Amino acid sequence: MSAHRAAPDRIARFAVSPRRRRTDKAARVLLLAATLIALVPLVLIVYYLLHEGLSAWSPSFFTTDPTGSTFFGGSSIGGIKSAIIGTIVMVALASAIAIPIGIGVALWLVEYGRESWFAHTVRFFVDVLTGVPSIVFGLFIYIVLVLGTGSSYAGYKGSLALSLLMLPVVIRSAEVILLLVPSALRESALALGAARWKVIFRIVLPTALTGMLTGVLLAVARAAGETAPLLFTAGHTNQSTLNLGQFMNSLPYQIYNDVISPTPAVVNRAWGAALTLVAMILILNLLARLLARRSRLA
């Protein structure tokens, strides 16, 4: 076993073999190729969105409702005001439902449920819900609140479907952040003689808050981009409305409607709406990242 002593050139002992050099190069090229292939559609999507969408943007695009007339094209087709308002209103209501409940569930899981069988069951079902296709949430609300009550579509029903979609995402992301809160903080607060609920709301929650916002905003962004849960819950209308009891337009639904039109101007409006949606979600994501950077836990 004294081969290295026999080697005339001591440096050669550490030289990389040509074979290993080749394998390394091959691995590098393969992985780079995979990355580039993945980048192609991403770049194309952004390119087409900007290319097609920006030409549809104009001040009146954001300030007028769709007219419903698609035959003549041009400015007579209207803008996407009702879709923007509908998306904002419905997602806001969905967030108002899903975020407090989701954070509540996460707090229960981390602070009270811990390793109990019930907590494990809850976690299992939350995981299952995360994987449920979004249209199933729409179907559920359709069966319960549209067929079940014999009433028509309404904005709030769309919101409920979206909130069901958001709930598992909020729960899981909040739980991860809450688990990061050092248990030493809980202990020292408890040792001061604080009641458990006060420890949770005054110490644990503030410490975790900025970290949780990231996950919450990602859930909001996901809900804002969903068409399927809204198809047969909120329906479609051209008119702007803040009334959640009525049919309500939304950006994804508007895109879905417009993109199958034979009129080029209407298809162009779909691109404009898609760009608007992406811009809104991008802004949300940037906000989430900014908050995450300020977070003490992230």
Added chain:
Amino acid sequence: MSPDTSPQPTADGSPARDAAAPLPRNVGAPPLRDIGAPLPRDIGASPPGEIEDALLPPAHPDPMLEPSHQPPTPGPAPTKAEPSSAAGRAGDVSTIKVGPEIRLEGLRAFYGSSEQVKGIDLRFPPNQVTAIIGPSGCGKSTMVRCINRMHEEIPGARAEGRVLLDDLDVYAPSVDVIAVRRAVGMVFQKPNPFPTMSIFDNVASGLRLTIARSRRGELHSRVEAALRSAGLWEEVHDRLSTPGIGLSGGQQQRLCIARSLAVDPEVLLMDEPCSALDPIATLRIEELIAKLKQRVTIVIVTHNMQQAARVADRTAFMLGGQLVEVGDTSEIFTNPGDPRTEEYVTGKFG
């Protein structure tokens, strides 16, 4: 403060000392509920000025702290009562406070089915520092965490036996665990200021977390008193609004001590408070301990035998969940009665 515990001035203007009224040292800390009032206890009449550094929190009864409980006091009106009781309490600043005696009787502690503390009988004399030494995993921390009932916060953990604070069993069924923890403060191994809070808010947190509403001025004076007691005031008084986690490790630990002192505990449990600190910061904490024992009973868990020798009046040696020996610190270190103690303190094992 519940009505029945406000010190009622007697005719001579001094706080009543009958069994129904707690001692002035309990003022500001809620009583252990349903386990009767603390036994009357002599208030030492030491010469003034002895512990000026250890400023006591404001001593008069704090009617603002739990406004909902403010009684329509029968007898002397509160407004009239305050000057007299404040005067009576003013003497406390220069009076040695009396911490409770702690007694463990047959204390056993479990994690699930594993028994970590196997029946300990131990007495911690009032206003003394008792050090707990022993090798890792011998149950020192577990035993100490039973005194303020923090042990049970760990899922699956439970304790048996009795822990008596001046004859009041903290494990009695009717005892409010929260009241126990207000009376028994705890300082942990790693300094752990609340990361979202400023220095001021950290110290005030105990008051804010445990008491319904505090008046701002009152809060400020109590925070200052606690910081002075912890020897931190001079270093931080001009940056109270900066984050607590911006301090050095030793300062953070003193901040945590101040946070515990702010709620005016009667006992201070310290679980290896210096193990994360450098020697100079350790020295400052040790000086602080010597000062604080004049107002609280102190139990300190330590791995550092020199530290035990420096700060503790009494030392207890634990091994495998059992108490091997307890006695005066000098006795334990120079003339231990048990060969295992001798082996441990001379560094033969552990």
